[in-house]
Every structure is written in C-alpha cells, then in structure tokens.
Amino acid sequence: MTTPRALIAAIGSTLASARAAIDAPDTSAIPGMTLNTAQTVTANKTWTPGVLAAQTPIAFHLTGAANTANTATVECPDVYLQLNRTVQFATGAVASQRAVKILAPTYAFVGASTITTAATLYVDAAPAAGANATLTNSWALWVDAGNTRLDGGLALTPAVVAGSVPTALSLVGAANTTNTATTEVPDVLFNLGRTVEWATGAITSQRFVKILAPTIAFVAGSTVTNAATLYVDAAPAAGANATLTNSYSVWVDAGTTRLDGTVLFNGAITADTTDGSAAPGAIEINKPSGKCSVAIGAASVVVTNSFVTAASHVICTLQFVDATFTQILTVVPGAGSFTITGNAVATAATKVAFLVVN
Secondary structure: OOOHHHHHHHHHHHHHHHHHHHHOOEOOEOOOOOOOOOOOOOOOEOOEOOOOOOOOOOOOOOOOOOOOOOOOOOOOOOOOOOOOOOOOOOOOOOOOOOOOOOOOOOOOOOOOOOOOOOOOOOOOOOOOOOOOOOOOOOOOOOOOOOOOOOOOOOOOOOOOOOOOOOOOOOOOOOOOOOOOOOOOOOOOOOOOOOOOOOOOOOOOOOOOOOOOOOOOOOOOOOOOOOOOOOOOOOOOOOOOOOOOOOOOOOOOOOOOOOOOOOOOOOOOOOOOEEEOOOOOOOEEOOOOEEEEEEOEOOOEEEEEOOOOOOOOEEEEEEOOOOOOOOOEEEEEEEOOEEEEEEOOOEOOOEEEEEEEEO
16 A cells, blocks of 8 residues: 555656656647646747648637636736846847747748738737726737837728727827937937939829828718818927027928919918118128118119029019109019119118019
8 A cells, every 4th residue: 555655755756757847948849738827937948839731720829718806906917928037148249139029921822822911910909898897098009118110111001980089190299308408309200311213214203201182071061161181280389498599380491392282371471581771782682582772873773692583573662762762663683683673763772672482
C-alpha cells in the first residue's frame, strides 16, 4: 500500500517534470495550446502551428469570457501585454527595435481569385455600451502617449451613419506650456518639401493639397445660410504676456495666389505699403501699394516699382487738395515704373496714393 507521503512525493516529481517541460525552449509545431494563468514561462517560446490543408485554420484564437460582477472601479483588460521593463543590449547600434512586431502575410490561390479588402491588423469597432453602461469616450484604437508613425498611405473612410453629428477627422490642439523659447511650434505640419518625379508626359494640373466640395442635401426643404468648403475661424489671438505684431488668418508666404471664383470681401483690404510722400518728386517704392508726392511746379511724377509691368493696372487716388493739381489724368505703367500725370502743375506738394494690380 502506497503511503500518503510516498503519493505526495510521486505527484511532486510529476509536477516538477511538467514544469521543466514547459520552461524548456520549444520550436516544434503545437497542434493546440492550453494556458495556465498560474504558470510562469521563463524561456523563449515559439508558437508554430502545423500546416493544414482544406480547412479554415486559425493560429491563435482567444475568446473573451463573459465575466459578471467584475470588481467595481477596476479596469479588466482581456489581453494584457506587460512590456514595461528594462531590456539591456550588448553595446552596439540597433537600426530598429519594435517591442510588438507583426509581419505581413502573403495570400495566394490555387486559381485566379480576389480578396476585396485585406489587412494585416484589423479592429472591428470601438467598444459598445451594454446594459446600464455609459461610455463617455469610446475608441477603436487608443495610443495613449508618444508619436504614432505611419510609413504607408493613410485612407480615412468613415462608415455611413444616420441620426448623429459625425466628424470624419477631429484634431484637438494640446494646451502646451513652457514651449522652447524662440522656436516655432506648429500644431499641424504638412512637410511636402521634397522632389517628386514623374514619367515623361504633360500634366494639366497638379495640386498637392486638394479639397473637393461636398454636396449638402436634406430630407425636406431646408436652408443653410452660409456654407463653405474651407473655413478659418480667425487670426491668432494674443494671450497673457503676448504681443502679436502681425496676425493673419491665412498667410501665403510666396508665389501667386489664384482665385478662379468670385471673391467677396466683407472687411477692409490692406496692402503692404510704403509712404514716400515726404520726399516730393521721382521716387522708388517697391511695394504693391504706396504714397508719393507731385513736386511743386510739376505736373507729373515717376514712381519706380519692381511690381509694375507694362500690363499692370495702377490705381491712383489724390490725398491732398491742391489749388491747381486737382485731377489725375493718366497713369501709364511701364517695365519697372509708372508715371502719374495731372491736369496742371502743382501749387503745393500733392500726395497721391497708388495700388498695383497685376
């Protein structure tokens, strides 16, 4: 008869052998797997399912348990990869280190066939609210901190929804503090400053940022008072201790700006201006707008201006009431200058404002 002590010793020996088998490195094909949450696996493990034919194989399938009465106010992840430890390498540069790495599969068929949409990683949807549950925010994917890098293209195709107020893309700027002094900090940066090469052939239009206009419809007759394809709320505002010398809603730093449709100005138009009227007579003002003066005893004035060509439109307005020089008769543009001529010689220095339109 086996004594209790001998039986316990035999069971202990068997458990020790099982533990050794689990801890040993294993690269063999495993037809199935049972996870024991109390077991710690200390060695590397490679999970290599066997090759199957004429089946619908799944290498790893986890079905979450429909637990009840989970501990109140405590998060309960279904899958938890605890990688927050320190990993030390031998000295030497590493090109890339990715803690979780998924390599893309290759799909093939016996004969010509099509997969309409394929993905290496797919998330079905954001968590849904069940009985008695309110989800203040619900995300299908949440990256809590750090930069997110996408080396390939990005396609956003929101699902069609009804009876809601959907937003396809929403960016909320962070209210950062103590930004690096004297350094610009853009909220959104599209770095398109590279060289793009095409095969030989003419292209009618190439637009690097392109917004197509939506069509707005209603179930029944309704009105949108103002609609815009692109809307900018206002120019940046000055907060505590800030002085903005110039503040713009839209700033096109260089190049020609083309507006093919009607332009409606509901506010004042301001051009970059130089006032040279304090020095009557011929003057050089290389700005699209400016002020000059017709000298005493002269009936005209020449303004040298790099913005002007022979095809320019130069709009001029008298800004002084002179006894004799009371009208502007002609404004003649040329290559790099224009001449303003009045109805008579000026009795006093007569100020004229101009605007160049090309």
